[in-house]
Amino acid sequence: MPAPRRYLPSVASLRALEALDRLGSATAVADELSQTQSAVSRQLQALETQLGTTLIVRDRKMMKLTPAASEYAATIRDALEMIAKASLKVQVNPESGSLNLAILPTFGMRWLVPRLADFAKRHPEITINMSTRLKPFSFTEEPFDAALHFGNGDWSGCEALRLKPENVVPVCAPDLLGQTVVAHPRDLLTLPLLHIETRPSAWAQWFESYGVEATGVAGTLYDQFSTITQAALHGLGVALLPDYLVEQDLASGRLVHAYGGATRSLGSYFLVWPVEKSQDRSLQTFRDWLATQAEDEDALPR
Template sequence: MTPARRLIPSLSALRALEALDRLGSASAVAEEMALTQSAISRQLQGLEEQLGVTLIRRDRKRLSLTSTAADYVVEVRAALNQIAQASIQLRVQPTGGSLNLAILPTFGMRWLVPRLPEFTHLHPDITVNLSTQLRPFSFDVEPFDAAIHFGQPDWRGTEALLLKTERVVPVAAPGLIAAVPDDPADLLKLPLLHIQTRPNAWQDWFARVGVSVSPPLPGMIYDQFSTITQAALHGLGVALMPEYLVEQELATGRLLPVHDHSVEANGAYYLVWPKTSSEDPVLRQFRDWLAQKAQPEDDLPR
């Protein structure tokens, strides 16, 4: 056995360390792992002895991680996630490939999912697993092969494929506005609704239409377009919405455009992936197929 092999701890001990960092108490770790607190304590002590490093602070029977252990557990968690994901893939589809994709909920459901049947027909041996993520994350820690991202193609350590640009328009319920304001600056007199993932959206819109504003702009904040749409429909304020998401509401008059200025959003939708995975065959097949769907003439489904 090589010296490096002798330093590989047991999986159970690593799970206990990771769980202690995540849950904060030995009792919670014991419950999650279906072991006694004494067994958890012995595993952690054995891990310290094997590595020759103090990992646990013991204060009146309360266990917590040292700063050294906190750094170590970041790497441990990434490794455990990778093992778990590999096991899931093997169980679900042992003979084929899979792609774990993080998506933005609204765009993923409205743009990607309607197109996925074509990919699965062309590549029946590949499973595409979808999970909602609202913000950028570390591919080193999270078990994703790629992600759909809105913004600029500046996600650190990644490469990107442009999927779609976007135009946004301010909308509100008819009961909120008596008439469409002549001056876009008049919108500042109305309650503005904000989307959490785009904190500067209103500021960018006002700049595009020639209105100077001083941030931050007040107003309610929502985490998803589905909730901000409902808020606008119920008259809570003016929402700055992608045109394709409110087409039906505008057509039926449930929402009105508060101003004629529809502008291109400061950002676009991208598929991003780690540079280190660029030549992965499953990712490459998905990326090549998606590039065909990302042409300007390929309109968003209604």
């Protein structure tokens, strides 16, 4: 049953309210929307009339949203973004499907993107739209059809396809070791250790795999693999990095193994999608193709 018309205001009036909440003045709203201030004012008045409630406190030439209107504007902002993405989707690929995919920046660029030419060749009718996300998010709050995630494959309300286990190796610049002899994993505790924000327990897990208890390992924190790799290259400490990221630097001698070789971490990379999207035709096609690219013995969705 469609919603009553009074609860479906015009997009123009909703854009004006959202912009006023974000920008704080009718002048700025008019500039952003390429309209006159009087036109913006009329749209806001029409919105108040349609909803039958006061949304804006007017004080001389100042306009300020009520607390309820600010909350309303925040919800509208998400809805307008979804409408814009849906419009782009139908404009870019009106005769077929598309997939909105969240990717981890480093893994997405280094592992997925080089493989996408094959998918595009096989399925030119499907458009893949990608956005990077570093931190966990909810599919109910962001309009993604699927995402590349790192973990154990146990996301609530989702199904997952395991793509690749992550093997990690401790590396550093050659000069950092100096005269230090690393004869045992515990010897690394005497060196500065670099941490990645998305793997807060990585060092503790690595030490545990060698039987070394090392809870609360101190060190500097980085938000992306690109920055932590540069920190290691410049001798700021030992970084625990996926082996596929440091192959070239190890081969060239810019980085060296701080201890041992690659060890399997306690996580893998997955394609994850909400259960309600499982029958989406574009997602099914992409998932089936991606399964052929998976680097794992058990790549079946679970």
